[in-house]
Amino acid sequence: MNIYIETYGCTANHGDSLLIEHLLKKNGHKITNLEEADFVIINTCTVINKTERRMLKRIKELKNLNKKLIVAGCLPAAQPDVLKEEKINCEIITPKTIENITDLIPSSLQVTRLGRELASKPCIQSLQSQARSSIFPNIIGIVSISQGCVGSCSYCIVKKARGNLKSYNPDFIVKSVESLIAQGKKEIQITSQDTGGYGLDIAKQSKASTFATKYRLPDLLNKISKIKGDFRVRVGMMNPSTAIDIVSDLVDAFDNPKIFKFLHLPIQSGSDKVLEDMNRKHSVSDYKEIVNAFKNKFSDITLSTDFIVGFPTETEEDFKKTIEVIKETKPTKVNITRFSPRPNTPAYKMKDILERTKKERSRILTNLCNEISLKEYKKYLNRTLEVMVTEKGKYGTVIARDCTYKNIVIKEDLPLGTWQRVQIKSDASLKPTYLLGVRE
Known part of the structure; x- marks a missing residue:
């Protein structure tokens, strides 16, 4: 069968699509463009209302092509009733049932037991890491180290799709990285819903487990760093609540030339009161402690963080505290999201604030963060850097x-x-998102 895969959302979602592609190719199918496809798979995101509407619009467009449609990803997992309400007749798979894709599309080969064979935990975990090798062409590969998280944020619908934390076997992860490097990958992206939480569930498993009993992210990074080859590792998002207890070991693990000095640490609000209402398990001081620990060791580190503006309980005073945190910690990159109430989450029942208030706060933060980024980038003017071409x-x-x-x-x-x-050249080249380099 000819199959077309269209993917939206986070790096983990793109990794899931690569796993789907891997499984289908194992069953003799061919990945093609949309025009040639017999089956169409759309891997969806549903993190906010705007994204959900965009997904539904695209699903309907694909359905009108009169091709066999499979909807994958977080939308059918977190909101299965939405597709029924929209009267969209299709097959669905979720992040937890990806291996079932082989049951939805007739095999081109005499491989009738593959789906059952993949149901075993070691096999599917191995594939979940090893198959995700080419989200970007040529030199960038991704390795998923876990599924789900230990949190229960009051606004988050993704938890319903991804579930509780399930860390993958560290040996499989290391072998996956080795495989990617052997394929010529130069940038390895370590991805998860929360990389800092890696291994928290492993310690709770029985002594009979094949996993190491005390493996955490620093241990994993140290092991990956020992792999031979010319490559670099970008560590994905980690929550302050899971990073705070291992911050010293994390800084030590990052102190290796193979690890990019890049920290994605979402705080979401500069107000402890709002963080409590969000059911985030960290404080503002936790965030600052982690940031300071990394900046004290790596002065030029790229700090990326996330903020939700307009959470239902966010007052003007709370918002001012967010501004203060940004000014103090000076993140290089900031993802700003206006609060979007998601169904079946505790925050959905809270009284929402005016949309124009959200927009104004978003505008203020965007301007502030751009100003900070430009000041940071000005430090690089006329500096000579060794860089790796990645895209x-x-x-x-x-x-x-x-x-x-x-x-x-x-x-x-x-x-x-x-x-x-x-x-790095002139002021005129400076943008909040990139620098202009001229080869020497």
Whole structure:
């Protein structure tokens, strides 16, 4: 069968699509463009209302093509009734039932037991890491280290799709990284709903478990760093609540040339009261402690964080505290989301605030964060950096990364995976999202 896969959402979702692709190819199917496809798979995101509406619109467009449709991802997992309400007749799979994809599409090979064989935990965990090897072409690979999380944030619908934390076997993860490097990958993206939580569930398992009994993220990074090869590792999002207890070991693990000095640490609010209402399990001081620990060791580290503005209980005073935290910690990159009530979450029942208030707060934060990013990037003017070319850009350019994972645009068509020596040029080139590098 010819199959087309369309993916939306986070890195983990793209990784799930690669696993789907891997399983289908194992069963003799061919991944094609939309026009040639017999089956269409759309891997969805449903993190906010706007995204949900976009997904439903696209699902209907694909359904009208009169091809056999499978809806995957977080939408059918977290909101299965939505598809019924919209009268969309399709098959569904969720992040927890990806291996069942082989049961939904007739096999092109005489492989009738594959789906049952994949049901065993070691096999599916191995594939979940090893199959996710080419979210980007050529040199970037991703490795999922766990599924789900230990949190229960009051606004989050993703938990209903991804479930509780399930850490993957560290040996499988290391083998997956080794496999990617053998394929020529140069950037390895470690992904999870919360990388800092990796291993918390392992300690609770019985002594008969095949997992190590005390494995956490620093241990895993140390093991990955020992793998031979010319590669770099980008560690994905970690929550302050799971990172705080291992911050010293994390800083030590990051102190390796193979680990990008890039920290994605979502705080969501600068008010402890709002964090409590969000059911976040960290405080503002936890966030600051982690940030300071990393910045004291790596002065140029790229700090990325997330804020939700307009949470139902966020007052003007709470919002001012968020501004204060941003000014104090000076994040390089900030993802700002206006609160969106999601069904079947505790925050859904809270009285929402005016949309214009959310928009105004979002505008204020965006302007502030852009100002901070520009000041940070000005420090790089005329500095010479060693960068790795990781992606093709637009109009004959390439995107490269320095050791802190900052975006460096080079206006040349250079080979992916190569190291280049560049100088960062003039104020006119400065943007809140990238730097302009000229080869020396």
